[in-house]
Amino acid sequence: DGGITQSPKYLFRKEGQNVTLSCEQNLNHDAMYWYRQDPGQGLRLIYYSQIVNDFQKGDIAEGYSVSREKKESFPLTVTSAQKNPTAFYLCASSPGTGIWGYTFGSGTRLTVV
Amino acid sequence: RKEVEQDPGPFNVPEGATVAFNCTYSNSASQSFFWYRQDCRKEPKLLMSVYSSGNEDGRFTAQLNRASQYISLLIRDSKLSDSATYLCVVKGSSGSARQLTFGSGTQLTVLP
Numbered sequence: 188d189g190g191i192t193q194s195p196k197y198l199f200r201k202e203g204q205n206v207t208l209s210c211e212q213n214l215n216h217d218a219m220y221w222y223r224q225d226p227g228q229g230l231r232l233i234y235y236s237q238i239v240n241d242f243q244k245g246d247i248a249e250g251y252s253v254s255r256e257k258k259e260s261f262p263l264t265v266t267s268a269q270k271n272p273t274a275f276y277l278c279a280s281s282p283g284t285g286i287w288g289y290t291f292g293s294g295t296r297l298t299v300v
Numbered sequence: 301r302k303e304v305e306q307d308p309g310p311f312n313v314p315e316g317a318t319v320a321f322n323c324t325y326s327n328s329a330s331q332s333f334f335w336y337r338q339d340c341r342k343e344p345k346l347l348m349s350v351y352s353s354g355n356e357d358g359r360f361t362a363q364l365n366r367a368s369q370y371i372s373l374l375i376r377d378s379k380l381s382d383s384a385t386y387l388c389v390v391k392g393s394s395g396s397a398r399q400l401t402f403g404s405g406t407q408l409t410v411l412p
Contacts, residue, residue: 196340228404229304229387229402229403229405230387230402276339277343277344288332288334288346288400289334290346291341291343291345292343293343294343296341
């Protein structure tokens with residue numbers, strides 16, 4: 188079945204460490220996105236990519252980095268520069284920049300210990 | 301002002317009730333509109349798109365008023381399984397690659 192796979196589901200990070208969250212899709216979608224969700228808040232855009240080898244900063248990119256070397260994959264690295272990384276991270280994809288909604292992965296819950 | 305604003309909720313309603321959620325958006329050039337449903341600690345899932353003519357899917361009806369920049373979702377005959385957070389989502393203007401903007405969500409609890 189086509190879909191988006193995020194891993195791991197739960198991740199614990201020590202302060203000062205970088206961690207990478209995986210996002211893989213087999214929907215043949217061109218566009219991919221990373222969002223962060225904090226309790227009681229809406230989703231905030233971290234980074235997005237419309238095409239392989241290209242990506243753009245969203246509203247809260249500081250302390251994060253991404254790569255898009257393959258169409259199927261859009262990993263997110265949470266660096267030690269991100270001061271408050273504990274959150275629910277959601278990856279999404281869409282066929283392009285048209286009128287479609289997004290398909291989301293099941294998310295990664297990151298906790299700093 | 302937030303780009304997308306929703307009723308703060310929470311809404312607690314008995315089974316069988318009709319409940320309506322409202323949402324306003326600030327960008328008059330917005331192109332597309334959606335309602336997503338998010339269960340506790342899960343990812344959002346597309347519930348329905350919202351069209352200018354209004355659209356219905358079973359017990360769910362969505363309306364769009366472009367002049368007032370207002371979107372609504374009506375749920376009739378509420379079921380326990382409707383309990384979730386409902387997110388109002390707006391797509392930016394043509395050519396915008398920043399895509400969707402999400403409201404903070406309205407929490408619904410349907411009580412037995």
